[in-house]
Every structure is written in C-alpha cells, then in structure tokens.
Amino acid sequence: MTATQSPIRTALIGFGLSGRVFHSPFLAADGQFSLDVIVTSDQERAADAAQRYPDAEIVATADEAFKRADSLDLVVIGTPPQTHVALAGEAITRGLHVVVDKPFAVSSPEAGALIDRAEAAGVVLTVFQNRRWDGDFITLSKLVDDGAFGDVYTFESHFERWSPASRTPWKEQTGIASGGGILFDLGTHAIDQALQLFGPVEDIHAETTRHSTTSAADADDDTFVSLLHRNGVRSRLWMNRFAGQVGPRFRLLGADAAYTKWGLDGQEAALAGGMLPDNEEYGKDNVWGMIGRDGDTRPVEAERGNYPAFYAQLGRAILDGGSVPVDPAGPLEVLRIIEKIHGLI
Numbered sequence: 368m369t370a371t372q373s374p375i376r377t378a379l380i381g382f383g384l385s386g387r388v389f390h391s392p393f394l395a396a397d398g399q400f401s402l403d404v405i406v407t408s409d410q411e412r413a414a415d416a417a418q419r420y421p422d423a424e425i426v427a428t429a430d431e432a433f434k435r436a437d438s439l440d441l442v443v444i445g446t447p448p449q450t451h452v453a454l455a456g457e458a459i460t461r462g463l464h465v466v467v468d469k470p471f472a473v474s475s476p477e478a479g480a481l482i483d484r485a486e487a488a489g490v491v492l493t494v495f496q497n498r499r500w501d502g503d504f505i506t507l508s509k510l511v512d513d514g515a516f517g518d519v520y521t522f523e524s525h526f527e528r529w530s531p532a533s534r535t536p537w538k539e540q541t542g543i544a545s546g547g548g549i550l551f552d553l554g555t556h557a558i559d560q561a562l563q564l565f566g567p568v569e570d571i572h573a574e575t576t577r578h579s580t581t582s583a584a585d586a587d588d589d590t591f592v593s594l595l596h597r598n599g600v601r602s603r604l605w606m607n608r609f610a611g612q613v614g615p616r617f618r619l620l621g622a623d624a625a626y627t628k629w630g631l632d633g634q635e636a637a638l639a640g641g642m643l644p645d646n647e648e649y650g651k652d653n654v655w656g657m658i659g660r661d662g663d664t665r666p667v668e669a670e671r672g673n674y675p676a677f678y679a680q681l682g683r684a685i686l687d688g689g690s691v692p693v694d695p696a697g698p699l700e701v702l703r704i705i706e707k708i709h710g711l712i
Contacts, residue, residue, distance in 0.1 A: 399682030448546025516621025
C-alpha cells in the first residue's frame, strides 16, 4: 500500500467506555491523527460524540464507516471481543491500519490469522494493551531492569475492586466462549504485564470462580492465576470484582529487597472524569511504592503514567515505519494462556 501521510485519518468503532475514555481523547490530542469518523448506534452516545468532536462524522454502523475507506488510513476497534476479528479483518481487507482493543480476539487461531493477514497486506496491526504504560508498572519495570531486587522470586499483582454491579454489563452477560469474564478483561492486562516483566511461561495454575447471580452466563468474576516463568520467577495474579478490601497493586519479593505498591494507576479515573491528556496533572501518582526489607524501607518516586505514548508510537510506526507500540505476538501469547486456563484448547 502507499505511504500514509499526516494526519492519519481515523475511524473509531465504538463509543462506550473504551472509545470515549481510552481512545478518542488520545487521538484528538495527538497531532499525528485526525478523528474523522465515530461509529455508535446509541443515540445518547452519538450526541455525546458529536458534542466532543464536532469535526468527526458520526455514523451508526461499521459498514457505513468502511464505505468511507478511501478517505481513511486507520481503524480503531473499541467494541466487544467477539466482534474484533470480523471488524479487524474487514479493515485489513480494505488496506487500513488497525488498532484492536484487548482482548485481541477470543481465540488464538483467529488472532494468529489476523497477524498473518496484516503482514501480507502490508498494514500496521497492534493491540491496545494500555496498561503497559501505567505509572506504577513503568516504575516497577525500571526497578527490575536496574537489578534493584537481586534475583526475583515472586511477583504478585492484584486487579481488584468492589463492583457487584458491573460498570459494563455485557462483560458479565457474555459467556467465556465469546470473550466474557474477568480473565478475558482484567486478566488480559495482568498476564500481559507479567510476561513483559519476566518472559515466557512454562507452567500454569488457575482458579476461576463466579459469584454473580444476575446472569446465566458462565463468565468468571473472581480469578487467580499462577504462572511459572521459564527464568524461575513465579507470578501470582488476582482479579476480582467482589473485593470489599483490595490487596496491594504490586508486591515483588527478591533476594535483596522487596517492593509493595498500593492503589491503581489513576489515568482511567482521570480520563473518565474529563481530564484531557494535555493537562499538566495527567498521569501523576502521589502514592509511592516502598522498596527494601521490613525495618529498612524507603519510598520510590512513582513514574508518570503515559497512555498517550501508545498513540505517539503508533503514529511513528504508520508514518515512518517504526516499531508498533504493542507487537500483536505478545497479546497472542496472552490469549493462549487464557485459553489453557478456560480449557478452550
């Protein structure tokens, strides 16, 4: 395909939590992109999108967006997981670059086929694993890279909240085979972060539970995953929608020191509350983690959260041929782990 020029003309499919909070603010704030088309069939969301982005055309269906493919360069897919493969496949067929929300797909063979199709078509394909740019994860990654712990023994991660009434009911009402449940949702982030820190996995143990009785779906809402990495590190990951008291966000134990961090990265809450990425307060975290051993600990200044970095790097990848912000091979491996846990493969 021909080289893409700036600005990268973009269609955003979906204007729920994902499209409204996680994608559109970054696209609008980054001069490499123009937000040209927004797809939503919900009249209230359409009115909201039109008010926020008056220069964008609001259409009701993805088909209407794809009819405008000749005047687009990029499609961002922020819809439920079971729709990702068909929408991404259609975008690739039309020669458009693609961002797919997590989870990448609901089956690893379909995800792998998308990667092959994008490569054959010469288009950029990437997955929005935005929590690689959580401030606390950036902080922890730097500590690990600097050898601050000596040999690392155990990594613990908690994605927990008290949310008996789901903020996004479709996730609770959608079955596991269609990408429903907390493992496909928050677990996608937790597993991805563990793989980023400590690499490939050679053994998996998991416990999946469902507490909610508001739907007949089999989607899990309280899940524990234990991963043994090839380098000997053990990652223990908790995700829970019924946690009246949450555990530490991160806890890492090593031969020389340990690290504990409480509190979830604040970028999602800030964006949902209306803060824009160019606000000087955006991404700041005033809750610092502690490193050391009992009786001899010190605070570690939190790195600034940086979700905008995803689109900044994506723009360079599309315009200049740089590396994509998230190589889809990583999310593909996350999918394979989830499938093994759920017994889907």
